[in-house]
Amino acid sequence: MSSVSTRASFTAPALALVINAFVWGTSWWPFRQLEARGLHPLWATVLIYAVAVxxxxxxxxRALGQLLRTPVLWILVLASGTTNAAFNWAVTLGDVVRVVLLFYLMPLWAVLLARLVLREPLTHHAAARVLLALAGAAVVLWPAGRSGWEALPLPRTLPDWLGVLGGFCFALNNVMLRREAHRPEEARALAMFVGGMAVAGTLALVLVGNGMASPPPAPAPGWVAGVAAMALLFLAGNLALQYGAARLPANVTSVVMLTEILFASISALALGGGHLDGQLLGGGALILAAALLSTLSGADAH
Known part of the structure; x- marks a missing residue:
């Protein structure tokens, strides 16, 4: 009886985490559908997170007062907001598989930020994760048929840069959550959702002002219903994450959350949102190995 109870106590939280990973891993498709109806992914992000706020x-x-009285949480606002704005925009513009792999360079940035922000030592395991992530990024970004400076494995397109930036800010978000874990949970949650609304909104206004994006279209049943559905899904995903992460060891949570890469890749390949070749497969294997190593060491648990 006890073994059945133990198995059930593990299965439900793990399933909740898988649900969250599925929501995020497949979110690229509804963002593209909304864009096809005239709603830029940044404006969609603003509206979705406004509902959550x-x-x-x-x-x-009381969460609002807690946030306003805690200036350090505004770093979380910026980190979480940039994560969401960059990721949502990138998967709408670019190859989903490539963007997600670059986003999951997060263990590389987590090692460096943990050293700077949390004063964690740079261990041999951490150095191995950095090298694996760097090698994976080099393989993914290696430009075929180029020489000289153009042959350097660097991001070259807006989706590439957004994927890397989103992963960096995701690592900063996780490091700050660990540093400010003593703050009220509702204040931290509000900071993250306010960030998703504020950063995406500011960037959207800048793009509109420069003629690089259109303002939100007039309300129409299609995109309004889509935004409402995504807001509910993101809220459900967030609740599932909180439920699962609170009941499982942090390293187990991190491993299960890597299924987001699987969901994103399979959905992108099935629905025409990305491709997979030997270069992406090889680089992705190295990046995934770095992420798995981070969960085994427990250093990047979040």
């Missing part, structure tokens, strides 16, 4: 404030109104 309203829900949090309705359920936990």
């Amino acid at each position: 309203l829900v949090i404030l309705a359920l936990r109104p």
Whole structure:
């Protein structure tokens, strides 16, 4: 009986984490559908997170005061907001598989940020993760048929840069969550959702002002219903993440969350949002190995 109970206590939280990973791993498709209806992914991000902010404030109104009285949480606002704006924009513009792999260079940035922010030592395991992630990034970004400076394995397109930036900010988000773990949970949650709304909104306004994006279209049933559905899915995914992460060891949580790469890759290949060749497969294997090594060491648990 006890073994059945133990198995059940593991299965439900793990399933909750898989649900969250599925929501994020397949979110590229509805973002593209919304863009096809005239709603830029940045404006979609603003509206989705605005709904989440309203829900949090309705359920936990004191969270706003906690956020305003805690300036350090605004680093979380910026980190989480940039993560979401960069990732959502990148998977709408570029090859989903490539973007997700570059985004999951997160263990590389986590090692460096943990050293700077948390004063964690740079261990042999951490150095191995850095080297694996760098090698994977070099393989993914290696330009075929180029020489000289042009042959350097660097991001060259906007989706590439957004994927790398999103992963860096995701690592900063996780490091700050660990550093500020003593803060009220509702204040941290509000900071993350406010960030998703504020950063995407600011960037969208800049793009509109420079003629690089259009303002939100007039309300129409198609995209309004899509935004509402995505807001509910993101809220459900966030609740699932909190439920699962609170009941499983951090290293187990990190391993399960890597299924996001699987969901993103399979959905992109099936629905025409990306491709997979030997170069991406080889680089992705190295990046995934770095992420798995981070979970085994427990250094990047979040």
